[in-house]
Amino acid sequence: MLLVSKEFTFDAAHNLVKYHGKCEKLHGHTYKLVVTVAGEKDEEGMVIDFLELKRIVQEKVLNRLDHSYINEIIPQPSAENIAEWIWKQLETELHSERYFLYEIKVYETPTSYVTLKKNM
Numbered sequence: 001m002l003l004v005s006k007e008f009t010f011d012a013a014h015n016l017v018k019y020h021g022k023c024e025k026l027h028g029h030t031y032k033l034v035v036t037v038a039g040e041k042d043e044e045g046m047v048i049d050f051l052e053l054k055r056i057v058q059e060k061v062l063n064r065l066d067h068s069y070i071n072e073i074i075p076q077p078s079a080e081n082i083a084e085w086i087w088k089q090l091e092t093e094l095h096s097e098r099y100f101l102y103e104i105k106v107y108e109t110p111t112s113y114v115t116l117k118k119n120m
């Protein structure tokens with residue numbers, strides 16, 4: 001099995017409504033998203049074309065989250081809840097007879113991130 005990953009960034013604002021601390025105030029992050037697909041190669045020697053991966057993530061995730069107020073889409077936008085929402089947007093699209101969505105990482109800051117992995 002091969003793992004194919006691509007990194008993306010998006011800028012968005014949020015506030016954690018059920019939270020006591022500085023993050024209950026409106027603020028923004030440049031989020032980093034790493035999407036990993038697992039599978040076997042096709043006759044072109046690719047699990048999934050990076051361009052196809054980019055097209056799907058752009059359409060299903062970035063077009064909605066980039067420059068958004070995330071609370072309007074995800075009511076309590078912790079990195080954990082954002083990761084679960086992104087997983088739901090991508091799971092069906094990144095699934096074929098040869099490959100499947102394996103893991104995503106959502107970085108809220110360069111040092112704070114959440115990993116969501118497929119139950120195997």
Ligand SMILES: Nc1nc2c(c(=O)[nH]1)N=C([C@H](O)[C@H](O)COP(=O)(O)OP(=O)(O)OP(=O)(O)O)CN2
Pocket residue numbers: 016023077078079080108109110111112
């Ligand atoms: N488990 C989680 N903990 C926290 C979350 C979260 O989503 N999941 N979110 C926040 C805040 O929204 C925010 O991420 C805190 O960011 P920031 O103020 O930038 O944090 P730091 O400055 O401490 O980050 P550094 O990378 O260390 O500079 C809080 N907790």
Ligand SMILES: [Zn+2]
Pocket residue numbers: 014023027028029108
């Ligand atoms: Zn935050």
